[in-house]
Amino acid sequence: MNEPHQGEFRITSEHDIVMARKVVRDAATALGFGITDVTRIVTAASELTRNIYHYAKSGVMHWRSLNQDASVGLELTFEDSGPGIADLEKAMEMGFSTGKGLGMGLPGAKRLMDELVIESTVGKGTTVVVRKWLKK
Amino acid sequence: MALESISVIKLRDLLLVTVPPDPDDETISALQERVLQAMALYEARGLVLDISTVQTLDSFFARTVAETVQMVALMGGRTVLAGMCASVAVTATQLGLTVGNALTALDVDRALDLLNAAPSGARRV
Numbered sequence: 381m382n383e384p385h386q387g388e389f390r391i392t393s394e395h396d397i398v399m400a401r402k403v404v405r406d407a408a409t410a411l412g413f414g415i416t417d418v419t420r421i422v423t424a425a426s427e428l429t430r431n432i433y434h435y436a437k438s439g440v441m442h443w444r445s446l447n448q449d450a451s452v453g454l455e456l457t458f459e460d461s462g463p464g465i466a467d468l469e470k471a472m473e474m475g476f477s478t479g480k481g482l483g484m485g486l487p488g489a490k491r492l493m494d495e496l497v498i499e500s501t502v503g504k505g506t507t508v509v510v511r512k513w514l515k516k
Numbered sequence: 517m518a519l520e521s522i523s524v525i526k527l528r529d530l531l532l533v534t535v536p537p538d539p540d541d542e543t544i545s546a547l548q549e550r551v552l553q554a555m556a557l558y559e560a561r562g563l564v565l566d567i568s569t570v571q572t573l574d575s576f577f578a579r580t581v582a583e584t585v586q587m588v589a590l591m592g593g594r595t596v597l598a599g600m601c602a603s604v605a606v607t608a609t610q611l612g613l614t615v616g617n618a619l620t621a622l623d624v625d626r627a628l629d630l631l632n633a634a635p636s637g638a639r640r641v
Contacts, residue, residue, distance in 0.1 A: 398539075484613070488611040
């Protein structure tokens with residue numbers, strides 16, 4: 381685990397949603413996640429990447445491996461300079477959407493991952509950090 | 517993903533579509549359009565969506581599938597989703613996704629049996 385396990389991926393087009401999934405799939409598989417967890421992580425990444433594309437048009441996904449107290453994990457950060465989210469509590473509710481979505485992106489990603497932290501300022505942008513830990 | 521990679525195959529009075537492993541949104545939308553055109557063109561009475569190679573079923577994909585099932589139903593057809601792999605089923609359920617009134621089957625063979633054996637009143641999931 382000495383080599384750097386991190387990277388970033390820019391999201392600027394709809395097709396980048398698929399490309400981001402590939403990047404995340406490779407990273408999660410390399411860390412040793414099983415197929416079900418890989419699918420959970422990739423699906424969460426797909427939802428969050430699509431949020432960026434739909435609401436902010438462009439943004440960046442960073443990924444890095446975590447090594448903490450002998451636990452291994454994967455952290456994904458989704459950053460955009462889009463419109464921001466006015467009501468974070470509402471945005472985390474299942475079925476709530478201000479756009480054309482299903483309102484499943486954020487709450488769904490939270491369910492699929494172990495941790496989700498979101499920061500948003502209206503007019504400035506949104507950052508979503510999600511983590512998944514490898515079960516021993 | 518080239519749109520040409522989706523083919524709608526006519527099998528007697530049914531349609532068979534193999535969904536590519538990692539389709540983008542555009543491909544999924546195109547798939548819906550092609551299926552509906554083929555339903556009308558071939559006067560099909562059923563659709564089998566083979567999703568056995570699909571690795572990621574997210575909310576957009578699920579919504580489009582649910583819509584397609586509904587549209588096919590309005591055109592008098594029944595849809596069977598065939599071959600969802602276990603990891604996708606687990607993830608879709610946790611995410612809270614549903615696929616509308618689609619029938620489901622473990623694989624394409626069973627999906628064809630289901631459509632041939634049950635012209636009406638088949639079990640729904």
